[in-house]
Amino acid sequence: xxxxxxxxxxxxxxxVKEYLKSYSEADxxxxxxxxxxxxxxxxxxxxxxxxxxxxxxxxxGFEMLELIENPPAVIFTTAFDEFAIKAFESNAVxxxxxxxxxxxxxxxxxxxxxxxxxxxxxxxxxxxxxAQSPIQQNRVVVKDGNKIKIIPVSKIFYLxxxxxxxxxxxxxxxFLKKRTMGFFEESLSRYHFVRVHRSYIANTQLITRxxxxxxxxxxxxxxxxxxxxxxxxGYSKLKEVLGI
Amino acid sequence: xxEFHAITDSLVGNILLALCSFFISNNxxxxxxxxxxxxxxxxxxxxxxxxxMLAQHAALWVLFKEGDSxxxxxxxxxxxxxxxxxxxxxxMSMFSLLWYSQQEQKQVAxxxxxxxxxSKEAELFKLRQQLQPHFLFNSLNSIxxxxxxxxxxxxxxxxxxxxxLRGTLRKNEQQWNTLEEELNxxxxxxxxxxxxxxxxxxxxxxxxxxxxxLKIPAxxxxxxxxxxxxxxxxxxxxxxxIKLEAKKEFNYLKVMVQNPFDPETSQPLKGTxxxxxxxxxxxxxxxxxxxxxxxxxxxxxxxxMVLIPQVPVNEKI
Numbered sequence: 001x002x003x004x005x006x007x008x009x010x011x012x013x014x015x016v017k018e019y020l021k022s023y024s025e026a027d028x029x030x031x032x033x034x035x036x037x038x039x040x041x042x043x044x045x046x047x048x049x050x051x052x053x054x055x056x057x058x059x060x061g062f063e064m065l066e067l068i069e070n071p072p073a074v075i076f077t078t079a080f081d082e083f084a085i086k087a088f089e090s091n092a093v094x095x096x097x098x099x100x101x102x103x104x105x106x107x108x109x110x111x112x113x114x115x116x117x118x119x120x121x122x123x124x125x126x127x128x129x130x131a132q133s134p135i136q137q138n139r140v141v142v143k144d145g146n147k148i149k150i151i152p153v154s155k156i157f158y159l160x161x162x163x164x165x166x167x168x169x170x171x172x173x174x175f176l177k178k179r180t181m182g183f184f185e186e187s188l189s190r191y192h193f194v195r196v197h198r199s200y201i202a203n204t205q206l207i208t209r210x211x212x213x214x215x216x217x218x219x220x221x222x223x224x225x226x227x228x229x230x231x232x233x234g235y236s237k238l239k240e241v242l243g244i
Numbered sequence: 245x246x247e248f249h250a251i252t253d254s255l256v257g258n259i260l261l262a263l264c265s266f267f268i269s270n271n272x273x274x275x276x277x278x279x280x281x282x283x284x285x286x287x288x289x290x291x292x293x294x295x296x297m298l299a300q301h302a303a304l305w306v307l308f309k310e311g312d313s314x315x316x317x318x319x320x321x322x323x324x325x326x327x328x329x330x331x332x333x334x335x336m337s338m339f340s341l342l343w344y345s346q347q348e349q350k351q352v353a354x355x356x357x358x359x360x361x362x363s364k365e366a367e368l369f370k371l372r373q374q375l376q377p378h379f380l381f382n383s384l385n386s387i388x389x390x391x392x393x394x395x396x397x398x399x400x401x402x403x404x405x406x407x408x409l410r411g412t413l414r415k416n417e418q419q420w421n422t423l424e425e426e427l428n429x430x431x432x433x434x435x436x437x438x439x440x441x442x443x444x445x446x447x448x449x450x451x452x453x454x455x456x457x458l459k460i461p462a463x464x465x466x467x468x469x470x471x472x473x474x475x476x477x478x479x480x481x482x483x484x485x486i487k488l489e490a491k492k493e494f495n496y497l498k499v500m501v502q503n504p505f506d507p508e509t510s511q512p513l514k515g516t517x518x519x520x521x522x523x524x525x526x527x528x529x530x531x532x533x534x535x536x537x538x539x540x541x542x543x544x545x546x547x548x549m550v551l552i553p554q555v556p557v558n559e560k561i
Contacts, residue, residue, distance in 0.1 A: 008441075008444075008477075009382065009385075009386065009440050009441065009442075010442050011385070011386040011389035011390060011439070011440065012382070012385055012386070012389065014389045014393060015385065015388060015389045018389075018392060018393075033481075034481050036481065055378070055478065056478070057477060057478050057479070057480060057481045058478070058479070058480070058481055058506075079377075079378050079381035079382045079385065080378070097381075098381050098382060098384070098385035099381065099384045099385040099387075099388040150508075
């Protein structure tokens with residue numbers, strides 16, 4: 001069992017390391033200080049299980065997971081209260097509230113051993129659920145080649161579906177992210193983004209005009225010059241959000 | 245004979261009138277009309293005046309013999325008697341009404357200031373006491389880790405955390421600290437944070453000696469620094485230097501707290517963020533000013549500036 005610990009506090013990693021000693025099958029591959037190191041280590045070692053802190057420098061635990069193609073099984077270790085992580089407790093292997101006891105830790109490991117379902121799908125579900133969590137910040141983290149970029153939502157113009165990916169059109173260029181449109185519709189809804197079409201999510205704060213177009217559809221004009229098709233249902237959602 | 249009659253008449257009339265006034269005034273003490281005050285006064289005064297007339301009449305009837313020639317005098321003066329009595333009684337009720345309404349208003353006002361004072365005190369206490377649970381639980385987690393690896397250090401950290409918590413729980417007695425006391429408390433907090441974040445967190449505190457004796461609301465700086473640490477540590481990955489500078493400027497204690505941030509990824513702050521808005525609220529409650537805390541960005545540095553007016557002791561709350 002290959003394990004990686006990702007936490008920005010040395011002492012917090014120390015506890016997990018110490019508790020892990022009683023499991024001879026556990027092979028600790030790496031300890032990471034932040035999400036960037038975490039991504040590298042996960043790509044390198046392909047671990048079975050990671051211990052992941054949520055609040056970390058630059059990118060948080062969720063944002064790190066979003067950037068990984070086939071995420072491993074996750075046990076969250078966090079000081080956030082139960083309320084804040086309720087949203088995804090059913091999907092993660094487990095979550096440990098700091099400070100936690102050895103007994104509680106053993107329980108989490110047992111849960112992992114009996115964890116039959118596919119880790120990757122489950123972790124995907126954790127992310128979908130976490131999109132709603134109050135912990136999330138007003139930004140989107142993307143991979144640009146080997147670099148990781150953090151884009152504030154205010155700099156996003158619109159998003160467009162592209163097969164398994166979503167194309168994110170921003171002030172600083174176009175980025176692809178392997179997520180569903182539903183994921184972004186959910187996570188961006190509180191920042192004035194509306195899914196105006198099956199394949200488009202628009203930043204409503206940039207709208208300059210809405211024109212009728214063909215029979216039931218409309219065309220959205222953004223201040224950036226972009227034109228976005230609006231479906232019938234998209235139009236009624238848009239009207240609701242804009243209050244027109 | 246006539247002198248006797250006149251004196252008796254006026255005595256009876258005036259004593260009864262005094263009783264009526266006393267009755268009216270006493271009545272107003274327990275019941276103050278809210279609406280239609282003036283109608284009430286008019287009706288009550290008319291009624292009391294009328295009763296007064298009746299009583300006066302009855303009393304004189306008993307005192308004087310029937311067929312007394314003085315009755316003709318009485319009969320001729322009904323109108324003027326009633327007029328005079330009504331005037332006196334109505335002005336008495338008017339006066340009582342004004343007097344008691346004013347008393348009542350005074351009471352309401354003093355109750356209101358008392359309630360306001362209490363709620364202000366409670367709010368100030370709460371603001372002073374505000375502690376991030378995140379900080380507490382993460383510190384406990386560090387202690388938990390140290391208990392096996394370095395028990396001595398664990399004990400030391402428990403000591404520091406206890407001293408820190410004791411400071412936040414202290415009520416009323418110390419609303420104001422000197423900068424020196426405040427800095428000592430701050431060092432306690434920074435030491436705990438340094439155990440958590442290790443070599444990543446560096447701090448620098450600069451002050452001149454004349455500033456040390458200046459007054460500052462208790463525990464005001466810790467949340468400012470906490471905010472700077474959070475901002476600095478979670479916005480960058482490298483080493484973080486938190487710099488605090490305190491000096492006397494005119495009649496103010498000026499404190500600047502500086503932390504690094506990433507201007508590319510950081511959102512323009514909405515308002516001043518939770519940590520700082522509670523400090524702004526506290527400063528407003530204490531000094532009735534909104535301009536005592538400000539923030540600015542200087543390339544990759546974020547600077548929070550707090551001004552504390554040095555008011556004479558007796559003007560403090």
